[in-house]
Amino acid sequence: MKKWIILFLLLPMIALASNHSKPQWTYNGSDGPSHWGQLTPAYKTCGLGKYQSPVNIRTSDIMSSKGKLVVHYSPERAQLQRGHNNIKLSFMNQDKKNYINFHNKKYYLKNLHFHTPSEHMIDRKAFPMVAHLVNKSQSGELLVLAVLFQYSDLPNKFFQELLSLRLPQQVMVKQLGDLLINPNRLIPKDKAFYTYSGSLTTPPCSENVTWVVMKQPVSVTPAQVKAFQQRVIASNARPVQPLNGRKVAQVGSSTAG
Ligand SMILES: [Zn+2]
Numbered sequence: 001m002k003k004w005i006i007l008f009l010l011l012p013m014i015a016l017a018s019n020h021s022k023p024q025w026t027y028n029g030s031d032g033p034s035h036w037g038q039l040t041p042a043y044k045t046c047g048l049g050k051y052q053s054p055v056n057i058r059t060s061d062i063m064s065s066k067g068k069l070v071v072h073y074s075p076e077r078a079q080l081q082r083g084h085n086n087i088k089l090s091f092m093n094q095d096k097k098n099y100i101n102f103h104n105k106k107y108y109l110k111n112l113h114f115h116t117p118s119e120h121m122i123d124r125k126a127f128p129m130v131a132h133l134v135n136k137s138q139s140g141e142l143l144v145l146a147v148l149f150q151y152s153d154l155p156n157k158f159f160q161e162l163l164s165l166r167l168p169q170q171v172m173v174k175q176l177g178d179l180l181i182n183p184n185r186l187i188p189k190d191k192a193f194y195t196y197s198g199s200l201t202t203p204p205c206s207e208n209v210t211w212v213v214m215k216q217p218v219s220v221t222p223a224q225v226k227a228f229q230q231r232v233i234a235s236n237a238r239p240v241q242p243l244n245g246r247k248v249a250q251v252g253s254s255t256a257g
Contacts, residue, residue, distance in 0.1 A: 025203050027085060033238045036203050046205035052241035053198030053211060054119035057248050065249035069212060070101040071187055075180035082168040087232050088113035089181055100135050100143060107135035107143040112183055116229055118148050119201050119237045120213050127217060128225045131186050143210040147186050152219035158185040159224055167231045188216035196248040201238045
């Protein structure tokens with residue numbers, strides 16, 4: 001009888017521990033990117049998908065295209081979500097005033113997060129960091145806007161404000177109250193970009209994601225990237241994936257929002 005009681009008491013604790021303390025996937029070893037597809041059937045696209053991201057963008061092998069990208073970002077309330085492998089700002093966006101208009105379709109801002117080094121490469125060159133701004137259309141299609149960071153003496157003001165929020169060390173959600181985050185401050189002035197169809201770069205690696213990689217990088221200092229690596233994660237970039245016949249398009253200029 002006693003044994004049953006103990007087991008009964010222990011079971012919820014075990015379930016809690018497996019949900020919260022062990023990452024389901026990581027960036028190295030047996031749970032790393034080359035094994036994601038085998039970790040659970042829900043992640044099989046990571047291993048079997050043919051249109052995966054990130055990719056290496058070869059500037060000698062891109063097509064010029066026309067397309068319209070209008071970024072409508074403005075100050076917005078957010079939540080800070082600390083996960084095992086990242087930290088993200090999730091936007092409420094209740095009145096839907098933060099969106100991107102791409103090829104005459106609206107994609108609403110959901111969250112923004114960072115990877116170090118950058119996941120996409122340009123001519124095999126990785127950048128020290130990238131911001132991903134995840135946007136979703138009314139019908140569920142995803143568009144991820146990638147902003148590359150390059151080292152400079154100029155600190156990135158937006159990123160500095162994020163670092164000053166005392167990033168939580170454990171998996172948790174931190175409410176930011178009335179604090180307004182303005183994602184528009186991350187967007188480079190020059191709106192030229194590369195675009196192609198790919199996937200989420202983290203499990204479940206779902207495909208049919210429109211990627212928009214801004215050509216102009218924004219500045220960040222080595223100390224800022226180091227602070228992120230020390231407080232969040234040392235490295236969280238999936239290696240580049242084969243294009244498998246996909247073409248990357250380049251759009252020279254567009255309208256600023
Ligand atoms: Zn990302």
